Amino acid sequence: MQILDGRKTSASIKDELKAKVAELKKEGKKVPHLAAVLVGEDGGSITYVNAKVKACDYVGYDSTLIRFPDSISEEELLSKVDELNNDKSIDGFIVQLPLPKHIDERKVTLAIDPAKDVDGFHPENIGRMSLGLPSFLPATPNGIMELLKRHNIQTEGKHCVIIGRSSIVGTPLSILMSRNDKHANATVTLCHSRTKNLEEICRDADILVAAIGKPYFVKENMVKDGAVVIDVGTSRLEDSSKKSGYKLAGDVAFDEVAEKCSFITPVPGGVGPMTIASLLLNTYEANKRFQSA
């Protein structure tokens, strides 16, 4: 069994980008600039956004963090999105989800210019991905593909079972995994809450992806010997032994599943850091397009 170390892989990607940015600077060119919009005081969101800003600093991107109180109106937020769409100094930006309940997340997502949508959530980017056209790939699914590729894990002709059909992970990953590309080309089964015989289907998976947000849902009896297991879950469970008062729990019961696997991602330190690496890759592309526009 081998651990798919997302931190290490993400660190390699960041070092590659850092070298490229140094090159841009040497040539006197504009470096990528990411803006992040954060609404409210959600602990998880603050942690994620800070990690994204820190990653930008590391690779040498410019970054701008824009914070609003929970009380911001939808209208004000949409007007900020509009401003960022038109701000030529910014190559790409994200609006950290979830948003407070009085704001329509879809409306905000749809308001982002697809050409600056480095999270890859806009329907135009999802659609272009489905059609195999150049696009910003959604950060988590693309992070998973990169993690597999950089560990030389073959996906072609393999049976990939995905649990969870969310619009930011499961559904787009099912499209990416089945595309006609030597680093994809998997036979994909997309499972969800209405799926029958889930355990049986999972046991047939060469590559099993759990993305439902239910701690320790995937048990030993759901995994085939030698399978590759990707755990996208990051639930917070109370844990008084931790300084923070909580621990992160994946969707996979790691302790009982790991020994059956050929490869498995840990939580934390697996898919999470890859999502940030993906965002940096998209922002780099956004800057490149902007330069050539």
Place this chain on the structure above:
Amino acid sequence: MQILDGRKTSASIKDELKAKVAELKKEGKKVPHLAAVLVGEDGGSITYVNAKVKACDYVGYDSTLIRFPDSISEEELLSKVDELNNDKSIDGFIVQLPLPKHIDERKVTLAIDPAKDVDGFHPENIGRMSLGLPSFLPATPNGIMELLKRHNIQTEGKHCVIIGRSSIVGTPLSILMSRNDKHANATVTLCHSRTKNLEEICRDADILVAAIGKPYFVKENMVKDGAVVIDVGTSRLEDSSKKSGYKLAGDVAFDEVAEKCSFITPVPGGVGPMTIASLLLNTYEANKRFQSA
């Protein structure tokens, strides 16, 4: 075994639309107007486009057929697309594929205003469909969903296996079938040329969809007893006994498969007519949106 009669179902949809159009006329409102662009002299394309125009006449839509010789340049075609995008009298239009080799089909597809893209091929419509947002659904996949729905065939919790990942049938159908909707909610496996153990996977299907364009590919040993089989194939095979000199062949070996099925679509007369019904439904919606804009 019951035949899924696409002609009959399509006829019901057309009659429903005809009644609605009569209502619009009575109220003095604008009726839907579909334009179709046909390039060259391909026999199949001429047949399809004529069938679409005829269907418009039947339901009472206005229709405009625009024909160009094979020699039309990409630029001229794009300029016609632009004209149709801006022509307020036209609610929706299609450019019949395939196009001559010197014209980039993707460029043409991308040039169509998503709000007039009644074929549902534009990435924005595909992406909106993936995210469960209102959109024009791609005509063939949506025709299949309608055919199942109108025969009260349950898809929820069923295992749907799709052979073929084309961007106009297999891939979008996999997304539609797995969406969270009581007329969808299937567990979907998308198979293609790189899939291993295809026969075994197909044998597990409650609903089997063949969309690869290989005549008689699906044999008796690939179908589970009681399965629902949907045949999207329409290959032309030479047949000197026919007046036209050819016959239409599906992807399914109907004669040996049919008796194992609970439901099966014939070729011709199954999915084909449903595609046209779907196009009419999309055009009706386009007109409705236009009215309320």
